[in-house]
Amino acid sequence: MNAFNFQNKNLYAESVPVSDLMNLYGSPLYIYSKSQIEFNWKVFENSFGAHPHLICYAVKANSNLAVLNILANLGSGFDIVSLGELERVIASGGDPAKCVFSGVAKTENSIRKALEYGIYCFNVESEGELEQIESVASSLNVRASISIRVNPDVDAKTHPYISTGLTENKFGVSAEVALSMYKKASLSDYLDVCGLDYHIGSQITDQSPFIEALEKALDLIEELKSENIDLDHIDIGGGVGITYDQEKIISIEDYINRVISKVGSMKILAEPGRSIVGNAGIFVTKVEYLKQNDIKSFAIVDGAMNDLIRPALYSSYHEAVSIQEKSKGVTDSWDIVGPVCETSDFLAKDRELTLEKGDYIAILTAGAYGFVLSSNYNSRPRVPEVMVSEKSHSLVRKRETIESLFENETIFKDEVN
Known part of the structure; x- marks a missing residue:
């Protein structure tokens, strides 16, 4: 069984287009089957x-x-x-x-x-x-x-x-x-x-x-x-x-x-x-910028190593696909990198994809040791999780807010007794 597959050039989670889920729940996003x-x-x-x-x-x-x-x-x-x-x-x-x-x-x-x-x-x-x-x-x-x-x-x-x-x-x-x-x-x-x-x-x-x-x-x-x-x-x-x-x-x-x-x-x-759970989940992230120099091409996305650390921690490979197959865009071998201020902040390297700003990339086989290893590094809220069952879907963890990151913190007051 493969719950995540392409139908009419669009990636589906069971019977739901992943694009519909992204439009509803936002990016980045974990999706489970x-x-x-x-x-x-x-x-x-x-x-x-x-x-x-x-x-x-x-x-x-x-x-x-x-x-x-x-x-x-x-x-x-x-x-x-x-x-x-x-x-x-x-x-x-x-x-x-x-x-x-x-x-x-x-x-x-x-x-x-x-x-x-x-x-x-x-x-x-x-x-x-x-x-x-x-x-x-x-x-x-x-x-x-x-x-x-x-x-x-x-x-x-x-x-x-x-x-x-x-x-x-x-x-x-x-x-x-x-x-x-x-x-x-x-x-x-x-x-x-x-x-x-x-x-x-x-x-x-x-x-x-x-x-x-x-x-x-x-x-x-x-x-x-x-x-x-x-x-x-x-x-x-x-x-x-x-x-x-x-x-x-x-x-x-x-x-x-x-x-x-x-x-x-x-x-x-x-x-x-x-x-x-490994192949029962994917991580989807949005292309914010495309950046190319003489030797490398970077697809800079809104997801990062704090969201999915396996590639940075273990040099792990995850297949990366655009959620919509198309011919329009820039075709190149891309490093898919995030906004965290670390050179190790990458989700995939050297992937042949045709991309434009605003496209969504799915990182496959991310259901195990994905969200559970995520963090708030760089003061980034952790992403939501969605469960899909045939044509139905629901939010099973809300997206964190920036305010929630420091709700348990207080400012030190230097008081002399």
Whole structure:
């Protein structure tokens, strides 16, 4: 399925012309497809079939309440990394009992609130965190369900900033340390050992690292059995890559079937994020000026790195298209750049496009790690988000105002007491 496609030389979001959305909601703008989100989630759901499982969408990929509500209505669980994300899930209609709490720096307050809400389990990242969870559970006189995140030391061969499964990364613990933690947790009156978790990175386009990590995790599970520690589930994390350019991506159905063939009857948790929402969103920006010199041509747009930072942060590629195919204008190889005062402020480089001032350019595959990583750098209000479903559409986040940027600030008054 591709929710964003050209019809009669005009880009559509499902059954709505993108030009109509720009005229109504203004520029820049994030646009999401409800049907694409549902389709992507169901690919995972259908791949598991009757095998016991829980799909926990990684909220950090896109945390808009409308996105979370769509997934909650499908029965999805959620992978959260902060109390704020947990509160978002609940506000959107999600079930805290289907939430796994990941992240390396869970605070005492966030642990307490998560226990009070009754989350599915904590993915424990360190020995100190295990002690903290036990302490908070003891103070509440409850049992905390825990899964220990094992760092399998597997090279996912992805961008180093989104690699999480190597010993040099901050995530998880070694198998040796995990074994010691499991033994300790199994003796506690306030900890319920329920699973094993691993996650090796993001935007992975080869099954091999996933299977290598799985086999290492299963070895540890066998060792735990010899210590009379039986687990209810294995959490295989997320990280399945999507197509931004010419990447050949893995078959989710084939990957899940391989996992099922190796784990027996054990329940499987998965934490997809990018693969659910990545191609379900676009970022659209308006050409303000065209500027050419002897060696470069710049399409200066009203969107910027503060709105979509992936190209600047990761040197990431996003396809860029004019929302209306036409012959009128200047045809050249353009760098699409924004107004932020940084040389790194670009959305795409060297793109063959025919452009005029006032045209709209769509940056594709921007549904994951787009708005959630946006900021107010250069005192720029964050842009609105719109959800489309067939012929209907609605604003799911308003455009910020300049006044809202400093409503929580005050001018210092130097008063002598």
